[in-house]
Amino acid sequence: MRSGQEKPGISGADPAADRPLSCLFIDFNAYFAGVEQHDHPELMGKPVIVTPLASEHTGAIAASYEARPFGIKRGTKVADARKLCPGIAVMPARHDRYVAVHKQLMAEIERHIPLEKVYSVDEAAFRLSRSERDPARAMDTARRIKEGIARNVGPALRSSIGIAPTRLLAKLAAERVKPDGLTVLRREDLPHALEDIPLTDIPGIGAGVAARLARADVNNFMALWRLQPKQARAIWGSVMGERFWHGLHGFETVEEPTKKSMIGHSRVLTREHETPEKARIVARALLLKAASRLRHYKMHASSVSLSVRIRPEGGWQSARRFKHSQDSFLFLNLLDEMWSEFCTRQRQKGPLPRLGGVTVYLHGLAECGETALEQMELFAEPEGIEKNARRADLWKAIDDINADLDAKFQRLGAPAAQHGPRKRHISLASQSGLALNYLGVKIAFSRVPEEAEFLY
Numbered sequence: 001m002r003s004g005q006e007k008p009g010i011s012g013a014d015p016a017a018d019r020p021l022s023c024l025f026i027d028f029n030a031y032f033a034g035v036e037q038h039d040h041p042e043l044m045g046k047p048v049i050v051t052p053l054a055s056e057h058t059g060a061i062a063a064s065y066e067a068r069p070f071g072i073k074r075g076t077k078v079a080d081a082r083k084l085c086p087g088i089a090v091m092p093a094r095h096d097r098y099v100a101v102h103k104q105l106m107a108e109i110e111r112h113i114p115l116e117k118v119y120s121v122d123e124a125a126f127r128l129s130r131s132e133r134d135p136a137r138a139m140d141t142a143r144r145i146k147e148g149i150a151r152n153v154g155p156a157l158r159s160s161i162g163i164a165p166t167r168l169l170a171k172l173a174a175e176r177v178k179p180d181g182l183t184v185l186r187r188e189d190l191p192h193a194l195e196d197i198p199l200t201d202i203p204g205i206g207a208g209v210a211a212r213l214a215r216a217d218v219n220n221f222m223a224l225w226r227l228q229p230k231q232a233r234a235i236w237g238s239v240m241g242e243r244f245w246h247g248l249h250g251f252e253t254v255e256e257p258t259k260k261s262m263i264g265h266s267r268v269l270t271r272e273h274e275t276p277e278k279a280r281i282v283a284r285a286l287l288l289k290a291a292s293r294l295r296h297y298k299m300h301a302s303s304v305s306l307s308v309r310i311r312p313e314g315g316w317q318s319a320r321r322f323k324h325s326q327d328s329f330l331f332l333n334l335l336d337e338m339w340s341e342f343c344t345r346q347r348q349k350g351p352l353p354r355l356g357g358v359t360v361y362l363h364g365l366a367e368c369g370e371t372a373l374e375q376m377e378l379f380a381e382p383e384g385i386e387k388n389a390r391r392a393d394l395w396k397a398i399d400d401i402n403a404d405l406d407a408k409f410q411r412l413g414a415p416a417a418q419h420g421p422r423k424r425h426i427s428l429a430s431q432s433g434l435a436l437n438y439l440g441v442k443i444a445f446s447r448v449p450e451e452a453e454f455l456y
């Protein structure tokens with residue numbers, strides 16, 4: 001590994017030429033606080049915290065590097081921060097502004113190098129061209145990016161840059177020096193350059209995977225490094241383990257080829273459910289099921305659509321947008337709103353029609369991974385963040401209980417679809433009129449259902 005100050009060597013005949021430096025990862029330091037300092041130059045070089053709302057009872061969601069020597073960090077309560085550092089600037093978050101500056105930053109970096117992927121409002125990966133893959137050249141490019149940001153956007157927006165053969169390694173490299181770091185991590189620097197890193201600091205190793213690694217006696221980086229791809233696959237319990245292994249060992253794998261852009265369900269309505277009143281319950285059940293899958297995939301949606309087929313012919317559709325969420329209550333409220341609109345429109349034409357089918361979709365999906373919190377902060381109203389997170393937790397708990405109940409019934413030997421009405425499931429009282437197994441997974445031609453769908 002090299003730091004920015006070190007004189008880069010000549011790479012010459014690189015034994016790891018098959019794993020070239022192809023990724024530049026940038027992570028903005030204390031980003032929200034940086035934008036506040038950028039917009040309020042009098043705060044440059046001063047301790048600043050950003051809070052989700054203007055209240056003394058909340059915790060900081062960002063702390064400038066100048067605040068950190070006082071023991072202030074993300075999560076520190078405002079009142080404590082004022083005690084630790086009298087005079088500290090306390091700034092309520094302005095998420096629209098953080099997004100606007102994010103766009104300026106990406107545009108500036110793209111003047112130098114093509115964008116590969118935005119991970120969050122303050123993290124993104126860029127691609128190094130063939131001619132930039134020599135460590136010295138790559139560091140030159142990184143320095144030009146930093147200078148460009150300082151000159152054309154603002155000097156308050158500092159960043160840590162990591163350069164490595166894969167996105168995972170480049171992110172780990174960026175983490176090594178903060179703030180204002182520039183670190184190159186070559187294949188031949190491994191594993192020693194990372195041997196002190198705690199496993200849970202590595203993206204892709206959450207609490208669940210860490211526990212499984214511990215059970216396999218993998219408790220430090222060197223042990224992780226020695227795993228074989230097959231062992232990683234077994235520990236992760238999926239191909240993700242193998243993909244992680246490749247990322248860690250410097251082999252870039254392609255991103256998921258088919259990224260989910262929407263999740264939804266459609267049903268033809270039987271006579272029993274063809275009145276708008278009954279069909280509404282079906283649409284709600286479909287939406288609850290889609291929402292459960294959304295949470296299973298650890299994604300957030302930002303719009304919901306409804307389409308209704310009218311007998312003997314015709315149809316109606318509508319959609320609602322919202323800040324990214326996993327909250328079924330929010331989705332149901334919007335669905336009900338669309339449903340009322342539909343009924344009002346139809347009543348203006350005469351008696352309510354019989355309905356042939358309903359389709360609901362959740363669109364505008366965003367992943368919630370390691371940067372989930374930032375995503376939430378980015379997209380939610382400050383006062384909505386906590387409520388949104390609490391509700392997502394509640395729904396996740398319901399999903400887990402339902403999956404658990406299904407698994408138990410399956411062990412007892414009966415396939416899920418044969419238990420009759422799923423009375424054993426936790427659902428909303430307003431949904432009790434409909435047996436949820438009516439919505440059992442169907443083999444659709446447009447997509448292959450995944451195993452987990454039979455549980456969630």
Ligand SMILES: [Mg+2]
Nearest residue numbers: 027028029122
């Ligand atoms: Mg950051």
